Amino acid sequence: MSTLRINVILFGIGNVGSTLINQVIESQKFFLEKRNIDLRFPIITNSTLAFFEKEGVKNQWEANFAQSAIPFRIEDIIDYVQEQNLENLIAVDATASSEIIKSYIPLIQNGFNIVAANKKANTLHLDFYNELRRNLKNFDKTFLYETNVGAGLPVVQTIKDLHFSGEKITKIRGVFSGSLSYIFNRFSSEQTPFSKILIDAEKNGYTEPDSREDLSGNDVARKLLILAREIEQKFEFSDIKIATLLLLELNEKHSKAQYAINKTLFDKPFNIAKITQAENHVLRYVGELDVITQKLEVKLVSVPKSTALGQLKGADNLIEIYTKSYGEIPIVVQGAGAGKEVTARGVLTDILKITDKIKIKETVFQ
Amino acid sequence: MSTLRINVILFGIGNVGSTLINQVIESQKFFLEKRNIDLRFPIITNSTLAFFEKEGVKNQWEANFAQSAIPFRIEDIIDYVQEQNLENLIAVDATASSEIIKSYIPLIQNGFNIVAANKKANTLHLDFYNELRRNLKNFDKTFLYETNVGAGLPVVQTIKDLHFSGEKITKIRGVFSGSLSYIFNRFSSEQTPFSKILIDAEKNGYTEPDSREDLSGNDVARKLLILAREIEQKFEFSDIKIATLLLLELNEKHSKAQYAINKTLFDKPFNIAKITQAENHVLRYVGELDVITQKLEVKLVSVPKSTALGQLKGADNLIEIYTKSYGEIPIVVQGAGAGKEVTARGVLTDILKITDKIKIKETVFQ
Numbered sequence: 040m041s042t043l044r045i046n047v048i049l050f051g052i053g054n055v056g057s058t059l060i061n062q063v064i065e066s067q068k069f070f071l072e073k074r075n076i077d078l079r080f081p082i083i084t085n086s087t088l089a090f091f092e093k094e095g096v097k098n099q100w101e102a103n104f105a106q107s108a109i110p111f112r113i114e115d116i117i118d119y120v121q122e123q124n125l126e127n128l129i130a131v132d133a134t135a136s137s138e139i140i141k142s143y144i145p146l147i148q149n150g151f152n153i154v155a156a157n158k159k160a161n162t163l164h165l166d167f168y169n170e171l172r173r174n175l176k177n178f179d180k181t182f183l184y185e186t187n188v189g190a191g192l193p194v195v196q197t198i199k200d201l202h203f204s205g206e207k208i209t210k211i212r213g214v215f216s217g218s219l220s221y222i223f224n225r226f227s228s229e230q231t232p233f234s235k236i237l238i239d240a241e242k243n244g245y246t247e248p249d250s251r252e253d254l255s256g257n258d259v260a261r262k263l264l265i266l267a268r269e270i271e272q273k274f275e276f277s278d279i280k281i282a283t284l285l286l287l288e289l290n291e292k293h294s295k296a297q298y299a300i301n302k303t304l305f306d307k308p309f310n311i312a313k314i315t316q317a318e319n320h321v322l323r324y325v326g327e328l329d330v331i332t333q334k335l336e337v338k339l340v341s342v343p344k345s346t347a348l349g350q351l352k353g354a355d356n357l358i359e360i361y362t363k364s365y366g367e368i369p370i371v372v373q374g375a376g377a378g379k380e381v382t383a384r385g386v387l388t389d390i391l392k393i394t395d396k397i398k399i400k401e402t403v404f405q
Numbered sequence: 406m407s408t409l410r411i412n413v414i415l416f417g418i419g420n421v422g423s424t425l426i427n428q429v430i431e432s433q434k435f436f437l438e439k440r441n442i443d444l445r446f447p448i449i450t451n452s453t454l455a456f457f458e459k460e461g462v463k464n465q466w467e468a469n470f471a472q473s474a475i476p477f478r479i480e481d482i483i484d485y486v487q488e489q490n491l492e493n494l495i496a497v498d499a500t501a502s503s504e505i506i507k508s509y510i511p512l513i514q515n516g517f518n519i520v521a522a523n524k525k526a527n528t529l530h531l532d533f534y535n536e537l538r539r540n541l542k543n544f545d546k547t548f549l550y551e552t553n554v555g556a557g558l559p560v561v562q563t564i565k566d567l568h569f570s571g572e573k574i575t576k577i578r579g580v581f582s583g584s585l586s587y588i589f590n591r592f593s594s595e596q597t598p599f600s601k602i603l604i605d606a607e608k609n610g611y612t613e614p615d616s617r618e619d620l621s622g623n624d625v626a627r628k629l630l631i632l633a634r635e636i637e638q639k640f641e642f643s644d645i646k647i648a649t650l651l652l653l654e655l656n657e658k659h660s661k662a663q664y665a666i667n668k669t670l671f672d673k674p675f676n677i678a679k680i681t682q683a684e685n686h687v688l689r690y691v692g693e694l695d696v697i698t699q700k701l702e703v704k705l706v707s708v709p710k711s712t713a714l715g716q717l718k719g720a721d722n723l724i725e726i727y728t729k730s731y732g733e734i735p736i737v738v739q740g741a742g743a744g745k746e747v748t749a750r751g752v753l754t755d756i757l758k759i760t761d762k763i764k765i766k767e768t769v770f771q
Contacts, residue, residue: 066571073569179768192736193563200559203439204754205432350716353734364746368719370558374736381730388570399765402545 191385557751
């Protein structure tokens, strides 16, 4: 069987993107031998610059990028792959940009499949969500985004498989945020003030640069919305009832500097929440979709320490999927839900799934 | 897009097989509307009889089978699908038979894909295992068996995805048996004698008809072997170190009647194992593959109650996957690992995955 060359156009060479390139370079021989595929990165970009290398980047890609990357527009990318006759195209969005998702549809129309770590495209208005899927169908292209929820954990695919096999999913609930998992796991088991743990989380890189993005609950809400739509529940972001963890005095209307010096304001309310719980209970910040009552909620809950949710450790995610056949005992998927290594590996798995589809088509033509 | 007709030849109409037919009949409209596929069962069989119905069985299939099923050999099945020009063939093995797996290779050579709930084909000698895969490759067919481990839980696919994305799996450990999970979860939290819980498990249908098959550890060993081979570890069944739970006086050399009246012999040794544990520890029967040391073991262990394994409830399975990127904190998949509803749904998911592959090929031809 001849080797199949796959051209990955990578948008974003931050933590996830650069780890992805290095993982692929490291495993190139393995992919060639085990799967007969040759994964290449002929174009890599950051937010403003693109580096073009027809044969794909090599070990020294960072130096090459620094020397030779040039300003680009999406049209330049499309023109280049057409001029060079590059086939089997996968655009990987390893950014968090709101801009780049506007290019998804033009990319699909020009022969690209898409893999996104970026959650934005799946949480905008349903009109865009559906328009994107119409284009994928019309142009026979694939869009995968397993890492949108729980990084490399098998969550999106599991939910999709259950739903499309006719299983009735009744509820999805879980801790979807590594940063908030870390904060509440420590807060529940230690005597340390909330503000101190929050600052530790920031220092250890578990939070966004502005930790209010995590505390707002919006990130958890986005992940929940993505899963809800996966099982054809037609919710918008505005339908989600979000109990934010931010106080009025600390919310986004205040400067980051003001936020930084006033974090001890969190200590009193969270301490009250902690000590007023039932015995052997712990606090967890969860997202919950109840399909029966059609409610999407993001909230702080108090759960028995002896439950799976109560036993959570480190910065782990935990997602419970309740279905008709499984009854009261959910399917639980648990593990590191963030981190550049596991996220890049999840993106790579999506790339390989699309590669398999391309390979099936190639086989037919032979 | 035109509707794709998929012909499922079902071997075995016991618990899983009959549930599968009913699930498909129930969801037929959903599959037609959502996926444009028409799943049919033109042939269904039990161990000796086959029922042929070109248009596929309907709601009254049990009555039809009782009336019109006839003795069959595999050649009859192959002749029939050829005479009737049935395409897009999937043979589903919902039996536990050692005989039927001999037909896998002839079926593949005659155009069948295979989905198996039956674990046998993956636990025989590696020569057969590899020969089967060579045929799949040569005839461009697919063999899926997600339900071999953990029924509908996403275990096999997750391990496969991790391995083929280049991730290094270092250890797989877990409770792979619903019956032994039930027995040890109750034994650890109650004061009830082991023999009494074992008899309850038998009565509730959690064990095999002869519960010594569960207690022998062979079933756990088989599941572990399947996962080990999935990540290209070339073990044979005989390489597994199995610490059986059976006593010499109760093993398979004695009659089932003798076994039945002597179960209280279990009580003393298990009680000793229980009371000699460290405080806040519980007993669990686990399978463990250590890739680094190349050890495959099935054994009774004592673990802290506060761990995920220690928190296990009901008849749940729990599988931990340790990898290089995830480090010390494993990916954990947990949930009901047995039961006709969830197993049949897992088989159906495998059928739909093969259907997707067939669909991609069809699209190319259009």
